[in-house]
Amino acid sequence: MPPLLVENPHSLGRFVGREIATTEWFLLTQDRIQQFAETTEDRQWIHIDRERAQRDSPYGTTIAHGFFTLSLVSYFLQKAIQIGSGVRMSVNYGLNRVRFPSPVLAGSRIRARFTLQATKDIADAVEATFSVVIEGENSDKPCCVAEWVVRYYS
Secondary structure, X not given: OOOEXXXXXXHHHHHOOOEEEEOOOEEEOHHHHHXXXXXXXXXXXXXXXXXXXXXXXXXXXXXXXXXXXHHOHHHHHHHHEEEOOOOOEEEEEEEEEEEOOOOOEOOEEEEEEEEEEEEEEEOOEEEEEEEEEEEEOOOOOOOEEEEEEEEEEO
């Protein structure tokens, strides 16, 4: 699905309360999970030891770190929305709430749905609050649900 094209940050306001984008599927491979484990020093067996995960995990395989899934939110937003002009820089201002209702199995695909909850004008910026739901393919429950605040500076 092509990204939503928005003229400028102030134009986001007309999308408040609406789901504005669903991204394409993204494959979360074991190699990517391993790289994340190395980068973050989080080498828990459930993420990197396939044999033990097959034997001891209720999922039967390794799973992605919740923080890895969450970290992909900025990648997904780039695929979901393009702002035509008026943005000198965008800043991840933070998260209000994050939950990981279901695991992301190694080798599975995920995608994100974005709903714009609110916009607010602040000095030299527009602050946008997004509801982000990351879905796992063939999963009944989302794997990550977050409320994310982004500031677009002009």
